[in-house]
Amino acid sequence: MNNAGIPAATDQVRRQNTALILRSLRMNGPSTRADLAKRTGLAKATVGTIIGQLDLAGAVVEDQAQASGRGRPGRPVVLTGERTIGVGLEINVDYMSAVALDLSGRERLVETRPLAAGATPEDLVSFAVALTQRLEDDGHTIVGVTAAVPGLVDRAAGIVSSAPNLHWSQVPLRDLLAARLSPGAVVSIDNDANCAALAEGSRGAAVGSPSALYLTGTVGVGAGILVEGQVLRGGSGFAGEVGHMPIGDPRVACGCGRSGCWEASIGLRAMLTAVGMAESGTPLETARAVADRAQDDASVRDGLDSLANWLGNGIAVLSNILNPSIVILGGYFVPIGTYLVPQIREIVDAKVLAAPLQETEICLSGLGIHAAATGAAEEALSVVYAGAI
Amino acid sequence: MNNAGIPAATDQVRRQNTALILRSLRMNGPSTRADLAKRTGLAKATVGTIIGQLDLAGAVVEDQAQASGRGRPGRPVVLTGERTIGVGLEINVDYMSAVALDLSGRERLVETRPLAAGATPEDLVSFAVALTQRLEDDGHTIVGVTAAVPGLVDRAAGIVSSAPNLHWSQVPLRDLLAARLSPGAVVSIDNDANCAALAEGSRGAAVGSPSALYLTGTVGVGAGILVEGQVLRGGSGFAGEVGHMPIGDPRVACGCGRSGCWEASIGLRAMLTAVGMAESGTPLETARAVADRAQDDASVRDGLDSLANWLGNGIAVLSNILNPSIVILGGYFVPIGTYLVPQIREIVDAKVLAAPLQETEICLSGLGIHAAATGAAEEALSVVYAGAI
DNA sequence: AGTATTAGTACGAGTCTTGAACTAAGTCAA
DNA sequence: TTGACTTAGTTCAAGACTCGTACTAATACT
Structure with a gap:
């Protein structure tokens, strides 16, 4: 396997179209299968099949049929995924924040803790473990956790190379988090400005x-x-x-x-x-x-x-x-x-x-002081919208 | 159809895997089907099917079987596509250049013409028409033509917004070219530094x-x-x-x-x-x-x-x-x-x-003075490697 | 000469999407 | 009230694609 790219097969087709439908529901809100077919260009039969699968997975529910003028009334499909959660964390000099978003982008939890000077990685890890445990005890499934840090972040290696204001250097934060969180969640770390920009791109001034x-x-x-x-x-x-x-x-x-x-x-x-x-x-x-x-x-x-x-x-x-x-x-x-x-x-x-x-x-x-944590939560959810899960 | 993305079907799978194999051949040179299968991760059967198709299309030929130690000797497949051409053009203050590359990236034609001050778009168009006509008379198929211009280029609209050194403003260069070139070729325009960077990325210091x-x-x-x-x-x-x-x-x-x-x-x-x-x-x-x-x-x-x-x-x-x-x-x-x-x-x-x-x-x-024209030719060929043709 | 190894092909099973046909559930007009 | 029309959603078979297995092909090695 070299870097010319990755091979494709029909399972990728399903994954891609599932993600397409999820994105369409996220962008346009509750929609009938016929609406989704028109918007995505997929066949009605395909949309029906994929929605059936998402229904089984608990990512969507069907709403009451609504009169739509002539013709059979459509039954809107609502993106809920209330139990599917992406968690964004942020650590800065004098506070830590967490934001949990569900699949439709709704905030399920927002929390901030003050911090004394000299914050350690362990502070963030403990915060994250307690919070995710609470979410899981409530029956949620956490698909991803992303932590935002002010400084140079080597995302690929999962290491905070340098965060001068925190006095951190070469901290393997991703692995510290992953070792303590549930195995199902994809853990990543990122720079705080990058995360805040992502939040602006998904729900702030930079949408579209x-x-x-x-x-x-x-x-x-x-x-x-x-x-x-x-x-x-x-x-x-x-x-x-x-x-x-x-x-x-x-x-x-x-x-x-x-x-x-x-x-x-x-x-x-x-x-x-x-x-x-x-x-x-x-x-x-x-x-x-x-x-x-x-x-x-x-x-x-x-x-x-x-x-x-x-x-x-x-x-x-x-x-x-x-x-x-x-x-x-x-x-x-x-x-x-x-x-x-x-x-x-x-x-x-x-x-x-x-x-x-x-x-x-x-x-x-x-977006206020939770911008970075919100963007990190969006990033934690991105695995779903990219079709990886 | 909205901007959540495009629907996928199995024909996209074939296109993607065809492009994957073309890129692998381009990167690694002549390879047996077994090599390609190992490199791309595709099944041997799939590689065989796709190569058969590319053979029919004249994009590859099979070389002599070569001893490879134990086992059946493999027959290398060579990316030729000699007849498939991408043309890159560059216009600057005192010269015009053209580079024609075939599918394997080999130069089929390199030409430079001096220019007097006051170059007009028509100079470049005439140059391009004469040159592409020659290539076509020789039995080549031109899949793309890209022109590099020093200045602000609105690539989406196909307009040279401002090229101060050429004294050009709001020149609809893409359409001027497209009106005079064969209908089969995809015509585009780009900034010269962008094109030179592309050449560095494909065959210069920035490879990989x-x-x-x-x-x-x-x-x-x-x-x-x-x-x-x-x-x-x-x-x-x-x-x-x-x-x-x-x-x-x-x-x-x-x-x-x-x-x-x-x-x-x-x-x-x-x-x-x-x-x-x-x-x-x-x-x-x-x-x-x-x-x-x-x-x-x-x-x-x-x-x-x-x-x-x-x-x-x-x-x-x-x-x-x-x-x-x-x-x-x-x-x-x-x-x-x-x-x-x-x-x-x-x-x-x-x-x-x-x-x-x-x-x-x-x-x-x-890369010398043909860097921009070479990069433009690579860009003209990119439609093939992206799987659009 | 027989075995082991590697290259390449044939074949059937599995996944996915599609269009056509059909059923479902309304509105509208006579 | 009934039938025609319209739109929503499902079923079904065909087509496209990849895959793994089994097989044939062509060498090297013992």
């Missing part, structure tokens, strides 16, 4: 977008880059480390030990220096305090202008390279976003070659 | 690489970004315009009308300013003259050091974003590359966050 760039804003700044709904990973999975592009103020030192990193000019600390304020709580709380002050304090607004300039320049760099349809600002950028976006918009229009030909939307994330 | 970045070096600078062998296109197909990242010397004006573009600091003209020399012929000839002078002139070497610094900084930016396994310098960078690469290497090692974890290879393209 061919190409999207998501920027996390905390002390550190990272990006998740979506290409046709898939994360751009790079040669070793380390794509998206935009915070360390050497395009920031060359006089400013970065937490990574270099000077001139973009992150050192646009991260939370740089913003606070620019507006002349101090931290007050979490990054989001701090940003809200800054937004409040900006309403009456011109020097704070000046500081935010300066931040927007650095931010806009980096986004122009990224836009020339990636040509994203949409740029989404997340994290601490959201509460102060109204002071940033107009200026970013101007810079992008001025400095991106393709700007006259394509309008790049720039917006603020609406 | 999960992620590659190719930089063209002429007056303009652009990039082709490969992700798993596919070009990264972005929301409207304009990804890769790295020359206009605003990370160059802010005092220097760029041909695009802005200041501070990377291209204005690393393009041919910037290099000549830095080394204090004048153009002498084509960009490649000029670069060769610079390389010769650099051997004994320290000020030229200083100028090249300065160029390498700008280049290295931009490559560090790109590497933090994209995490390429390999960076390939093409065009005028090649003759002077030995003066550039060591310093680029140092900058990348110093400024890329993932550098301690992944070695990014930096090398010079070996």
